[in-house]
Every structure is written in C-alpha cells, then in structure tokens.
Amino acid sequence: MVDIRQLRYFITVAETLHFGRAAQILHVSQPPLSRQVQALERDLGVTLIERNSRHARLTASGERFLDEARGVVAALDQACRNAQLVAAGSLGELRIGFMMHAAHSSLPPIVKRFMEERPEVDLQLKETLPSEILDQVLRGDLDAAITFGQGAVKGLAIEPILREPLILAAPDDHPLAGRGPITPAMIAEEGLIVTPRIVAPPLRAAIDSYFAAGQAVPRVRLETQLQHTIISLVAQGIGIALVPHSMARLGTRGVRFASLDEAPEIEHALVWRTDNRNPALPFFTRLGGLGRA
Amino acid sequence: MVDIRQLRYFITVAETLHFGRAAQILHVSQPPLSRQVQALERDLGVTLIERNSRHARLTASGERFLDEARGVVAALDQACRNAQLVAAGSLGELRIGFMMHAAHSSLPPIVKRFMEERPEVDLQLKETLPSEILDQVLRGDLDAAITFGQGAVKGLAIEPILREPLILAAPDDHPLAGRGPITPAMIAEEGLIVTPRIVAPPLRAAIDSYFAAGQAVPRVRLETQLQHTIISLVAQGIGIALVPHSMARLGTRGVRFASLDEAPEIEHALVWRTDNRNPALPFFTRLGGLGRA
DNA sequence: ACCATGAATACCTTTTCTGCATCAATCGAT
DNA sequence: ATCGATTGATGCAGAAAAGGTATTCATGGT
Structure with a gap:
C-alpha cells in the first residue's frame, strides 16, 4: 500500500534526480531509498523515474505524480497543523447565542476582543429568544450564550457579566x-x-x-x-x-x-455547558468581564 | 511520523465511533487499531477521539482532522490513479507543432480524432515556421509536429501523411x-x-x-x-x-x-523523436493515416 | 453490586525496513 | 577499445514495527 514515506522519498529523489544525494537529505542510506521508490512504482504499476546506473529522470507519469504527491504531503502537514491549532483553540468554530438585549451592551465588546485574539475561529452569532437560549446550550446547539442571569442549572456554568x-x-x-x-x-x-x-x-x-x-x-x-x-x-x-x-x-x-x-x-450572564470541550470556548468565556464595559 | 495507514484507520474509527467494528471493516484486530490511533494522537500531540471504555466520540480537533484526512486520502488515491492514466496515455499533455500549410489539410482530422479518443490529454497546438519545426522537436519543445516531408534525420521518426x-x-x-x-x-x-x-x-x-x-x-x-x-x-x-x-x-x-x-x-509528414517517452504520443502518431483524408 | 461491553495492555510472532557489503551497468578519459 | 569512477540495484543479517491472541481494566446498565 502506498504510504507517505514513499511519497516523501520519491519527492526528494525527483527533486535531486540522484538517489545518493536524496538519501543524504533524507538521512537514510541509498539502498532502502531505492527499494522504497521501487515499491512505490510496483504498487502503482507505473514507472515514475527512468534510471540507468548513471542518470535518473522523470517520466511523464513521474512529473504528474511529483506534482500531486507534493500536494498530498502539503495537505497532510496542513491537516496536522490545523488539528493542533484547533486543540489550542486558535482555529475552529464557536457558536454563540445571545438575546437581543445583549446586542447593544454586553455582547459587542466581548465579540470584538475575541475576534482580535482568535481571528481564525469562526464565530457564529445567533440571536435567539431568551426563553429558548438555555435549551439550545444544553442541547449543544450553542457553545455559549448571553442571556439573563438566573439561578444555577445542573451542567451549566453561569457567569454574571453585566x-x-x-x-x-x-x-x-x-x-x-x-x-x-x-x-x-x-x-x-x-x-x-x-x-x-x-x-x-x-x-x-x-x-x-x-x-x-x-x-x-x-x-x-x-x-x-x-x-x-x-x-x-x-x-x-x-x-x-x-x-x-x-x-x-x-x-x-x-x-x-x-x-x-x-x-x-x-443581569446579563454568560452561560455554557461545563462539559463542553470546544477548545476555543475558554478563550471566549474568560472575556466575560468585558461585558461590564 | 504520521502515515497513510494511520489516517485510514482513524477515518474508519471516526466514522463508526467503535474500535471493534472499525477493526472488522479494516480486516485487522482491535488492539493494533487502537495502537495506531494512539500513535497518531501521540505524533500530533492532540487527542482526536475522546473515549472511555464505553463510548467514543470525536473532539473538535478530531472533527477537523477527519475532514482533512479524508481529503488527503482522496488526493492520494487520485494521484495514484492519475499516474496510471498518464502512463496509459489517457491523461497528460501533448505539444504538437505544425506548419501553417497543415492547418487546412492534414492537421484537422488528426486533431479531431485524437481529441475524441483522448479527451483528457491536453493537446497544445503551436503553429510554427517549417524552418524551425525540426529543431523544436529535437530540443524536446514539441512532442510531435507536422511539417514538410524530408529525408531521414537521426533520432527522428518521419512518417509521410499527405x-x-x-x-x-x-x-x-x-x-x-x-x-x-x-x-x-x-x-x-x-x-x-x-x-x-x-x-x-x-x-x-x-x-x-x-x-x-x-x-x-x-x-x-x-x-x-x-x-x-x-x-x-x-x-x-x-x-x-x-x-x-x-x-x-x-x-x-x-x-x-x-x-x-x-x-x-x-509532402506533409508527422515527425517525432524516437526516444520520446510521452505515453500519449503513440496514440497521436498512429493517427497519421487520417492526414490523407 | 454485578454483569456485559468495549477499549487498553502484555506478550509473542510475523512482517517490513534499514544498513553494510557487494554487484552491475554506464560514462568519460586515456 | 579499455579502464576506472560513479551510481543505482541486490543479498543478507539485524532491528524496528505491525499484527494477533489472551487478558485486564473501566464504564454503564440492570
């Protein structure tokens, strides 16, 4: 089965057109490198690099595959980086509900600051009736909400902000x-x-x-x-x-x-489920103090 | 290092949210599957699947990574398929030069048929002076060309077509x-x-x-x-x-x-380098007979 | 509290990969 | 034309990784 190592090896060989130099760059010795490229070609059923014991050059398939393999590797690296960013709360989405009464008071400064601090988090603002807001938070349709302050609810954190x-x-x-x-x-x-x-x-x-x-x-x-x-x-x-x-x-x-x-x-209060694991959420709720401004 | 197997394993687990069932689908036993997903998470430094011994569900990072991992796997499969298509001469590009005298006679039927037979090959037509055409073929700037018939040239195949x-x-x-x-x-x-x-x-x-x-x-x-x-x-x-x-x-x-x-x-002739390894080329040159039409 | 379920761990086997040594093929120089 | 240098391929042994079976651990439902 084709795997990422083979792609990385192939890309380096294709870029240097020299198995020995490619092996140095990849910090492996030349024989395993040759064998991995062979295995890749065998899996594909396609010759990617035309080589005699003196020169190596890409076939048409090789050119094409080089292009796409680079894309695959880049996409994988990006996917890994993004997963880490999401885990750090720097990327992702956050669904915020708010009652209309917050639109001109507690909401704007919190939203403004959050968007400055976490520009890559897609903040989805949903205006909702106060009477429905808690249900939506409890159902998980909203990560957090601004609604009227009230007594404790099991499973919810309720922090007065204004x-x-x-x-x-x-x-x-x-x-x-x-x-x-x-x-x-x-x-x-x-x-x-x-x-x-x-x-x-x-x-x-x-x-x-x-x-x-x-x-x-x-x-x-x-x-x-x-x-x-x-x-x-x-x-x-x-x-x-x-x-x-x-x-x-x-x-x-x-x-x-x-x-x-x-x-x-x-009283306005910020409300969220205590078991909500959206990594971006703490960076929003910690801004509750700005609602007082 | 993250590799494709880990992505495939993770995707299946993420889709079933059940290590045992995912293992069946993947035709492996459950322990190695668990270990591969663990290794993936360790490499990323991110928890993708929140699991206790009863339930499994994706974290925010996991959702994101699932999305992108699917893209990576799909892109890899596509890359492999495309390499095979290029090798079969069904995909790629073919650069054809022709003298103006061919534009109303030998060229059109050949081009028309080729585009019908190999629609995914990007046929690049370049009108060129007859005096320059052979040099461009020899340099490799053109895969083939239609020019005036003439005596043999070392390294070139010259086939009269009209x-x-x-x-x-x-x-x-x-x-x-x-x-x-x-x-x-x-x-x-x-x-x-x-x-x-x-x-x-x-x-x-x-x-x-x-x-x-x-x-x-x-x-x-x-x-x-x-x-x-x-x-x-x-x-x-x-x-x-x-x-x-x-x-x-x-x-x-x-x-x-x-x-x-x-x-x-x-006389019009089709000309190409005998050592040209563009897999699409034979499918073009074999159409030379149509130039007579 | 106990049982059933499902994931993790321990341990062993099998497969795969790597590195070293060597071989084979090609190109350039004499 | 021959020889030597360069470079990719191959053989083999040791190392690393993956997989499988048996078992343990944790959790949720009865």
Missing part, C-alpha cells in the same frame, strides 16, 4: 421625558409597551417588581417581542416602556429617557 | 483563372507571390522545379510568410501564386484556382 438598571422610555413630547427619578405612581396610568412574559421572564419580573414596590399596577397596552419595535412604537407616541439602560445609547429620534426611582436591575 | 499538388491561385478576373492545366510558360511573365525560401524550403523547391521543368524563370514580385496573406494579396490583383491544393478549399472571394501541368507535389 447589571444594568431599567429606565423609562417616553415620546419626546411627553411631560416626563428627560426628567429625574420616576416613581411607579407617576406612570402607573400610562399605557405600557412590554415584551411578552414568555419571551423574557426576568425582564417582566423586573418591571413587575418595580410597580409592586410602589403599590401600583402597570397598564399593559401592547406586547411585542423585539426591543427595537418597542422603542419605535414609543417614538410614535403609542405608549411608554421600561427598557434596559443600554437602549438609551441608540439615540432613536422621537424618544427620550428618564431614570427610575429605585430602579430594578436586570 | 501528398498534395500545387495549384495556381489567380485573381478571378485573370484570363487563366479557372482554366485547365497551366504550363510554366503560360505564367512565367506574371508577378509571383511566394513564401521566403528560408521559411519553407521544400515549397520553394517545388515551385522552382515546376518552372525549371518548363525552362522558365519565375518572376518573384513579393515575398511574405503566411499563406493567408498570399491568397489575400492575390485576391487584390497584386499577383499570382502557386499554393498547396488544400488552399482552394477556403473559398476566398476574388481568387480562383487552376491546376498545373505536371504539378509538383509537396
């Missing part, structure tokens, strides 16, 4: 827009636009706790999944909303923000 | 145009357009012999290398010419042809 307060988002012609700490009573009568409970339970819990602390009951006017849609509806004057502080950075026209009195906080 | 008479080419308003056998005396006073002697000695020799047989002396008005140019100049009424019969097939406007009395003939 706490941010909720703030009030109101149309810019609204009397409370831009004003100081807002108490629950001040907005209890307003129509509220919120994310459905099923989509982001911790966010709804934070909103509920805020109103509960002021003995108020929020009036939900509309539910919609995407944060951007909520902001957009606020800008249209359809209602007000309580949103994570990072939404204020977007500078959407027609919306102004105001801090809340005793503002509830939501 | 004899064709010269004919008169004249402007279509010329009194001799289209007429019967032309004797030398009938055109001795006309201005003649010819190829330079150095470019195609046998052609000039044929023309000379024609006039010499009639005790006439041609009046050369113009010399130019390419046959097409000669025909074109004739069409313009600049002169007449004696050209190979195959030129009549072109049907150039403004030119008519007439046969010559005791017409001299020129």
Whole structure:
C-alpha cells in the first residue's frame, strides 16, 4: 500500500534526480531509498523515474505524480497543523447565542476582543429568544450564550457579566421625558409597551417588581417581542416602556429617557455547558468581564 | 511520523465511533487499531477521539482532522490513479507543432480524432515556421509536429501523411483563372507571390522545379510568410501564386484556382523523436493515416 | 453490586525496513 | 577499445514495527 514515506522519498529523489544525494537529505542510506521508490512504482504499476546506473529522470507519469504527491504531503502537514491549532483553540468554530438585549451592551465588546485574539475561529452569532437560549446550550446547539442571569442549572456554568438598571422610555413630547427619578405612581396610568412574559421572564419580573414596590399596577397596552419595535412604537407616541439602560445609547429620534426611582436591575450572564470541550470556548468565556464595559 | 495507514484507520474509527467494528471493516484486530490511533494522537500531540471504555466520540480537533484526512486520502488515491492514466496515455499533455500549410489539410482530422479518443490529454497546438519545426522537436519543445516531408534525420521518426499538388491561385478576373492545366510558360511573365525560401524550403523547391521543368524563370514580385496573406494579396490583383491544393478549399472571394501541368507535389509528414517517452504520443502518431483524408 | 461491553495492555510472532557489503551497468578519459 | 569512477540495484543479517491472541481494566446498565 502506498504510504507517505514513499511519497516523501520519491519527492526528494525527483527533486535531486540522484538517489545518493536524496538519501543524504533524507538521512537514510541509498539502498532502502531505492527499494522504497521501487515499491512505490510496483504498487502503482507505473514507472515514475527512468534510471540507468548513471542518470535518473522523470517520466511523464513521474512529473504528474511529483506534482500531486507534493500536494498530498502539503495537505497532510496542513491537516496536522490545523488539528493542533484547533486543540489550542486558535482555529475552529464557536457558536454563540445571545438575546437581543445583549446586542447593544454586553455582547459587542466581548465579540470584538475575541475576534482580535482568535481571528481564525469562526464565530457564529445567533440571536435567539431568551426563553429558548438555555435549551439550545444544553442541547449543544450553542457553545455559549448571553442571556439573563438566573439561578444555577445542573451542567451549566453561569457567569454574571453585566447589571444594568431599567429606565423609562417616553415620546419626546411627553411631560416626563428627560426628567429625574420616576416613581411607579407617576406612570402607573400610562399605557405600557412590554415584551411578552414568555419571551423574557426576568425582564417582566423586573418591571413587575418595580410597580409592586410602589403599590401600583402597570397598564399593559401592547406586547411585542423585539426591543427595537418597542422603542419605535414609543417614538410614535403609542405608549411608554421600561427598557434596559443600554437602549438609551441608540439615540432613536422621537424618544427620550428618564431614570427610575429605585430602579430594578436586570443581569446579563454568560452561560455554557461545563462539559463542553470546544477548545476555543475558554478563550471566549474568560472575556466575560468585558461585558461590564 | 504520521502515515497513510494511520489516517485510514482513524477515518474508519471516526466514522463508526467503535474500535471493534472499525477493526472488522479494516480486516485487522482491535488492539493494533487502537495502537495506531494512539500513535497518531501521540505524533500530533492532540487527542482526536475522546473515549472511555464505553463510548467514543470525536473532539473538535478530531472533527477537523477527519475532514482533512479524508481529503488527503482522496488526493492520494487520485494521484495514484492519475499516474496510471498518464502512463496509459489517457491523461497528460501533448505539444504538437505544425506548419501553417497543415492547418487546412492534414492537421484537422488528426486533431479531431485524437481529441475524441483522448479527451483528457491536453493537446497544445503551436503553429510554427517549417524552418524551425525540426529543431523544436529535437530540443524536446514539441512532442510531435507536422511539417514538410524530408529525408531521414537521426533520432527522428518521419512518417509521410499527405501528398498534395500545387495549384495556381489567380485573381478571378485573370484570363487563366479557372482554366485547365497551366504550363510554366503560360505564367512565367506574371508577378509571383511566394513564401521566403528560408521559411519553407521544400515549397520553394517545388515551385522552382515546376518552372525549371518548363525552362522558365519565375518572376518573384513579393515575398511574405503566411499563406493567408498570399491568397489575400492575390485576391487584390497584386499577383499570382502557386499554393498547396488544400488552399482552394477556403473559398476566398476574388481568387480562383487552376491546376498545373505536371504539378509538383509537396509532402506533409508527422515527425517525432524516437526516444520520446510521452505515453500519449503513440496514440497521436498512429493517427497519421487520417492526414490523407 | 454485578454483569456485559468495549477499549487498553502484555506478550509473542510475523512482517517490513534499514544498513553494510557487494554487484552491475554506464560514462568519460586515456 | 579499455579502464576506472560513479551510481543505482541486490543479498543478507539485524532491528524496528505491525499484527494477533489472551487478558485486564473501566464504564454503564440492570
């Protein structure tokens, strides 16, 4: 059976056209070299090197085979190097899930740094509903994810990376827009636009706790999944909303923000399976601290 | 050192994720298989298969390496097959030179058939001056060539493939145009357009012999290398010419042809080095007979 | 806790590879 | 034309590697 040693031997002989010199280069003696090339030719059933006891030169088959053999050897070396790079976490792919609330806050600095440090790792970002994210991590569809902080889950590592307060988002012609700490009573009568409970339970819990602390009951006017849609509806004057502080950075026209009195906080956390053996994963999770920036 | 056997073993184990079954498929017993995979991992310094005594599954490096190892094995198999195809003359390249006079006569049928029979051979056609063609064959720049027939040359095989008479080419308003056998005396006073002697000695020799047989002396008005140019100049009424019969097939406007009395003939021949070992060459030279068509 | 399964290890046999010595063929010089 | 130098091939013995059988070790399910 043709093997790599035979290819390496043949390539060297083909390059020097001299069995003795090739043997020196390969650090073997000449007889085994001759025999290996013979064995290769016998296996192929093809004469690759035409040789009399004085000269050696390639046949047409030999020229062709030299070319392709070089490719095979190079591909093998590359494969070995790549396997090592993958094991070192410098090459490969990493599937990261994130809830939309992380897109403007904790996610970007982590992703940016990771891509700088591990440019050869194919980072696959998948925006997912918070309610589905844990399942996907547990199933192994995601290597890691950024979602809301929560209690321990068996088999998962959960590392908090960001706490941010909720703030009030109101149309810019609204009397409370831009004003100081807002108490629950001040907005209890307003129509509220919120994310459905099923989509982001911790966010709804934070909103509920805020109103509960002021003995108020929020009036939900509309539910919609995407944060951007909520902001957009606020800008249209359809209602007000309580949103994570990072939404204020977007500078959407027609919306102004105001801090809340005793503002509830939501927590972002990095989550991954403790038995996930993707070598690139530790280099991602160790960046969790950047989420605070 | 990593070798092909290790790759094949690893691939089979990776595909079955079961050392025992893989060993059956490979027709070896399980212990050597385990040892080869271990050796591979030791050489790479990387764990490819995570295994306890119950289950086996690939690591990230293993997945990657499986992919690339398959490529390496496939490339090797392909290289072996191609070497055999080249040796059989079914793959490779063949450099064929030809004089322009062959382009409309002996060359096309040979080339057409060869391309049908050996579609994977890269046929490189190089139009060359007859005066240079033998040197290129002797130097090895060409595997074979079609040129004028001539005496034996040491180291070359020369096989005649076509004899064709010269004919008169004249402007279509010329009194001799289209007429019967032309004797030398009938055109001795006309201005003649010819190829330079150095470019195609046998052609000039044929023309000379024609006039010499009639005790006439041609009046050369113009010399130019390419046959097409000669025909074109004739069409313009600049002169007449004696050209190979195959030129009549072109049907150039403004030119008519007439046969010559005791017409001299020129011979086309296939030429190649007898020591040329290009396996595709015999399949080309054996088609020489088609040149007569 | 025990049993069945599957991979690793121990040990021996067989095969293959290497190196040394030598042979054979070719080319150049005399 | 002959001889010597060069270079690839061959014969043989020792070394290394691969394979096979028997057995052990670890794990997951009952």
